[in-house]
Amino acid sequence: MVRLTINGATRDVDVDPETPLLWVLREQLGMTGTKYGCGVALCGACTVHVDGVATRSCVLPVSALTPEQAIVTIEGLSPDGSHPVQQAWLELDVPQCGYCQPGMIMAAAGLLAGNPNPTDDDISAEITNICRCGTYNRVRAAIKLAAADSDATQNG
Amino acid sequence: MTRVQLSRRHFVASSAAALGGFSLGFHVPFHAKAAADAAPAGIPEINAWVVIHPDETVVVRVARSEMGQGTLTGLAQLVAEELECDWGNVTTEYPTPGQNIARDRVWGSFSTGGSRGIRDSHDYVRRGGAVAREMLIAAAAAEWGVPAAECQVDKGVISHPGSGRTTTYGKVAQAATTMSPPAEVQLKDPKDWKIAGQPLPRLDTRDKLTGKQVYGADLVMPSMVNAAIKACPYFGGRIASFDAQAVTGMPGVQRVIQVDDTAVAVVAATWWQARTALDALPITWDEGPNRDVSSASIQVMLEEGLDAPDAFIGTEAGDARAALAGATRTVSAVYAFPYQNHATMEPMNATAVWTPERCEVWVPTQNGESSLAVAAEAAELPVGQCEVHKIHLGGGFGRRGNFQDYVRQVVRIARELPGTPVKLLWTREEDMLHGAYHPTTRCKLTASLGPDGQVDALHMRISGQSILASVRPEGMVGGKDPVVFQGLTADNPEGSFGYTVPNLLIDHAMRNPPVPPGFWRGVNLNQNAIYVECFIDELAHAAGIEPLAFRRRLMANHPRHLAVLEAAANGIGWSEPPPAGRHRGLAQIMGFGSYVAAAAEVSVTGGQLRIHRIVAATDPGHVVNPAQVERQVEGSFVYGLSAALFGECTVSGGRMEQENFDSYQVMLMDSMPAVETIIMPSGGFWGGVGEPTIAVAAPAVLNAIFAATGKRIRTLPLKNHDLA
Numbered sequence: 041m042v043r044l045t046i047n048g049a050t051r052d053v054d055v056d057p058e059t060p061l062l063w064v065l066r067e068q069l070g071m072t073g074t075k076y077g078c079g080v081a082l083c084g085a086c087t088v089h090v091d092g093v094a095t096r097s098c099v100l101p102v103s104a105l106t107p108e109q110a111i112v113t114i115e116g117l118s119p120d121g122s123h124p125v126q127q128a129w130l131e132l133d134v135p136q137c138g139y140c141q142p143g144m145i146m147a148a149a150g151l152l153a154g155n156p157n158p159t160d161d162d163i164s165a166e167i168t169n170i171c172r173c174g175t176y177n178r179v180r181a182a183i184k185l186a187a188a189d190s191d192a193t194q195n196g
Numbered sequence: 197m198t199r200v201q202l203s204r205r206h207f208v209a210s211s212a213a214a215l216g217g218f219s220l221g222f223h224v225p226f227h228a229k230a231a232a233d234a235a236p237a238g239i240p241e242i243n244a245w246v247v248i249h250p251d252e253t254v255v256v257r258v259a260r261s262e263m264g265q266g267t268l269t270g271l272a273q274l275v276a277e278e279l280e281c282d283w284g285n286v287t288t289e290y291p292t293p294g295q296n297i298a299r300d301r302v303w304g305s306f307s308t309g310g311s312r313g314i315r316d317s318h319d320y321v322r323r324g325g326a327v328a329r330e331m332l333i334a335a336a337a338a339e340w341g342v343p344a345a346e347c348q349v350d351k352g353v354i355s356h357p358g359s360g361r362t363t364t365y366g367k368v369a370q371a372a373t374t375m376s377p378p379a380e381v382q383l384k385d386p387k388d389w390k391i392a393g394q395p396l397p398r399l400d401t402r403d404k405l406t407g408k409q410v411y412g413a414d415l416v417m418p419s420m421v422n423a424a425i426k427a428c429p430y431f432g433g434r435i436a437s438f439d440a441q442a443v444t445g446m447p448g449v450q451r452v453i454q455v456d457d458t459a460v461a462v463v464a465a466t467w468w469q470a471r472t473a474l475d476a477l478p479i480t481w482d483e484g485p486n487r488d489v490s491s492a493s494i495q496v497m498l499e500e501g502l503d504a505p506d507a508f509i510g511t512e513a514g515d516a517r518a519a520l521a522g523a524t525r526t527v528s529a530v531y532a533f534p535y536q537n538h539a540t541m542e543p544m545n546a547t548a549v550w551t552p553e554r555c556e557v558w559v560p561t562q563n564g565e566s567s568l569a570v571a572a573e574a575a576e577l578p579v580g581q582c583e584v585h586k587i588h589l590g591g592g593f594g595r596r597g598n599f600q601d602y603v604r605q606v607v608r609i610a611r612e613l614p615g616t617p618v619k620l621l622w623t624r625e626e627d628m629l630h631g632a633y634h635p636t637t638r639c640k641l642t643a644s645l646g647p648d649g650q651v652d653a654l655h656m657r658i659s660g661q662s663i664l665a666s667v668r669p670e671g672m673v674g675g676k677d678p679v680v681f682q683g684l685t686a687d688n689p690e691g692s693f694g695y696t697v698p699n700l701l702i703d704h705a706m707r708n709p710p711v712p713p714g715f716w717r718g719v720n721l722n723q724n725a726i727y728v729e730c731f732i733d734e735l736a737h738a739a740g741i742e743p744l745a746f747r748r749r750l751m752a753n754h755p756r757h758l759a760v761l762e763a764a765a766n767g768i769g770w771s772e773p774p775p776a777g778r779h780r781g782l783a784q785i786m787g788f789g790s791y792v793a794a795a796a797e798v799s800v801t802g803g804q805l806r807i808h809r810i811v812a813a814t815d816p817g818h819v820v821n822p823a824q825v826e827r828q829v830e831g832s833f834v835y836g837l838s839a840a841l842f843g844e845c846t847v848s849g850g851r852m853e854q855e856n857f858d859s860y861q862v863m864l865m866d867s868m869p870a871v872e873t874i875i876m877p878s879g880g881f882w883g884g885v886g887e888p889t890i891a892v893a894a895p896a897v898l899n900a901i902f903a904a905t906g907k908r909i910r911t912l913p914l915k916n917h918d919l920a
Contacts, residue, residue: 055636056447056558059468060468061887063466063467063468065469065573066414067422067468070416071407072407072414072416073406073408074407074411075411075541076413076477076543077541077542077624078624078856079623079624079856080624080858082856082857082858083541083857085541105589107427107481112557114406114407116408117406117827121402126405126406129401129405130402131342133397133401133827135264135398135401135405136264136265136266136760136831137263137264137540137541137542137588137589137592138400138404138409138588138590139411139541139542139589139590139591140541141405142404142407145405147605161530163865165866167864167865168865169864169865170541170593170857170864171834172539172540172541172593172835172862173264173541173591173831173834174441174831174832174833174834174835175827175830175831176834176863176864176865176868177830177870177871178830179865181870182867196624
């Protein structure tokens with residue numbers, strides 16, 4: 041039995057502790073918003089937050105996690121899609137097929153949490169998720185929009 | 197020769213019998229009887245395309261598959277435009293392939309590829325909307341006892357100005373289902389469009405932001421089991437043996453199942469357990485007849501074709517061979533384009549339930565009818581006892597159209613577990629090793645240059661792989677694969693050559709290595725545009741004429757090609773020098789019914805390429821959603837530039853070497869240029885937008901690299917070249 045804290049709830053999961061977090065989320069917990077893309081931490085489709093840090097869950101065995109660590113998935117980023125990153129994504133109609141987008145959004149939210157006003161170079165360096173449909177320019181624009189909206193909220 | 201080809205041939209045979217072939221023309225039965233006979237009772241279906249509920253929800257049925265290209269939204273806009281409903285009430289749903297057959301193929305083709313979604317179905321989906329509108333108005337008029345011609349409709353509200361009465365689509369929808377459809381409807385002139393032609397947001401965005409969107413890989417069913425699979429990675433090889441006993445005791449493992457003579461699957465409670473056991477499963481492969489095939493041997497095979505006497509002629513004018521033989525000055529170059537993998541973000545997958553009486557499949561597919569035909573064949577059941585449920589695709593790009601190998605596999609596995617739902621998900625490695633690869637070709641171009649820089653003769657010899665010969669042999673014409681000549685044929689509305697050369701010969705020496713080829717977003721337009729547009733740039737340089745002016749001289753008879761080229765050039769500021777350290781390149785082509793051009797601006801510093809911006813111009817005739825066209829142009833550049841910069845599948849020992857994104861690199865955010873999209877619909881025709889612009893990104897960049905470095909890159913990808 042492995043104890044995890046996911047989206048604020050304590051979850052006890054009966055699973056081989058070497059199972060990657062991605063598959064515990066998808067198969068034991070039925071949270072399929074986090075995607076399998078490559079299985080080797082290259083594409084970023086499996087990105088979640090662990091203690092606020094964007095983390096690729098496909099190579100992270102749950103044995104490496106403690107019950108105290110806060111895991112946040114796309115399902116828990118906001119209760120209703122109202123996170124500034126999700127709002128910016130909606131405003132700019134970013135997704136195409138959408139398969140990589142939960143990972144993109146989690147990576148972007150992670151970036152903004154640590155760097156509220158990222159430069160273009162920051163975005164290029166930090167957002168290394170793969171999108172084959174080619175949404176990169178809109179992802180970049182949406183990150184900047186989310187940063188600007190967050191600024192406005194804080195200032196106003 | 198290969199597993200893919202075998203199942204494809206079976207599919208063609210069974211689909212032709214079961215589905216009446218895939219003729220493009222078909223009858224759309226709008227008459228009331230067809231609708232009334234077939235529509236399930238209680239659903240307020242006005243006709244096959246339109247269902248309107250009492251709460252005013254308008255459900256538009258869309259036969260084509262949504263894989264990111266925005267076709268759900270675009271096709272719904274066309275229906276809604278003629279329907280005159282309130283766009284805010286519109287949702288969409290997929291009819292199933294089984295329903296399509298049961299209803300005399302009322303929805304036409306389900307095939308989603310070749311940038312055909314809108315350009316092939318705009319007419320009949322608009323008619324579907326217009327017929328439904330007339331039936332709804334007729335229902336209101338009948339209720340009021342007034343002539344339908346005296347009624348008006350705006351945003352789903354029907355009114356009769358003479359009496360002041362109003363009602364809504366939702367209120368009359370049930371009555372409208374019994375109205376006779378009009379014999380004829382007049383479609384709107386696109387200049388009068390209010391919903392179509394607008395840059396509306398996509399209808400399917402919201403669930404993609406919260407993780408709620410369900411893809412095939414996400415499907416969960418009660419009592420479902422999971423399968424992971426390994427097929428023989430050697431092209432033409434098969435299983436020699438495997439030791440199921442070695443993994444039968446592993447956690448969750450239920451079955452080890454051989455699939456045909458080429459693959460073995462492990463079925464377990466969870467996919468992670470299945471995959472873990474599969475990795476531990478000892479398998480010995482029979483490498484088959486192609487173990488000596490390599491990228492080097494394929495190169496030799498294709499190089500032989502560059503000068504071989506046997507070739508199929510695609511385009512011919514005058515006598516290019518004679519003109520070149522007598523020319524005082526010729527320029528010649530050889531180009532090459534490697535194998536590419538589609539690498540959709542969602543690996544191949546499908547879910548099936550099989551019983552001796554029925555087989556159902558849930559699958560992300562670009563062609564539900566292909567999936568159905570393959571499922572029926574694998575299930576060994578009549579098509580009428582099978583059904584396919586389409587699920588949103590995590591990318592398609594051509595991989596999920598003709599090739600339904602994963603459907604065959606999951607049904608064969610499900611046959612071993614009657615009544616139990618089985619989800620098959622490929623690993624990324626399986627996906628990379630079992631592609632339907634963008635074919636490899638090489639091209640030798642030779643042209644004569646006159647004293648004033650005029651091009652009197654051009655011979656373009658393509659040597660390499662035919663897709664149709666392997667995938668759709670019934671599409672061959674006298675042994676020739678016409679698709680090889682995409683963008684290179686004279687006066688072809690699908691893709692015409694944009695230059696006038698008095699002595700022109702474009703021919704193809706077919707050389708088919710034993711690697712399964714497939715339709716890959718942009719198909720043969722990709723490399724054809726590189727070959728032509730980079731060579732034209734070489735000729736301009738050899739003639740000492742600036743590349744845009746050089747092209748203009750050859751394009752007087754091709755005003756639409758020239759118009760997009762001029763627009764892209766103007767957009768990047770071609771007539772003014774670029775900023776210090778930056779260099780520019782141009783390219784144009786026509787394909788998938790649209791005219792496209794690009795102008796790229798790059799810098800090369802210390803051997804490091806940076807693509808700063810690309811201006812793209814597109815003339816697709818009519819534009820249904822300019823915002824989605826912009827996204828397709830940007831996205832196509834990512835796909836095309838990924839191939840140009842990094843993409844390469846190499847063959848060694850009869851199999852592909854690349855197994856994941858470490859060795860098959862794709863473009864990331866850091867190399868993405870700014871893209872400015874110019875949409876310039878000239879009307880009068882309907883072109884596609886999902887693919888054509890792919891083709892101009894790479895040659896525009898390669899020409900800009902030449903301007904920056906003086907280096908001609910003729911063999912892709914760029915990662916193999918030193919630009920310093």
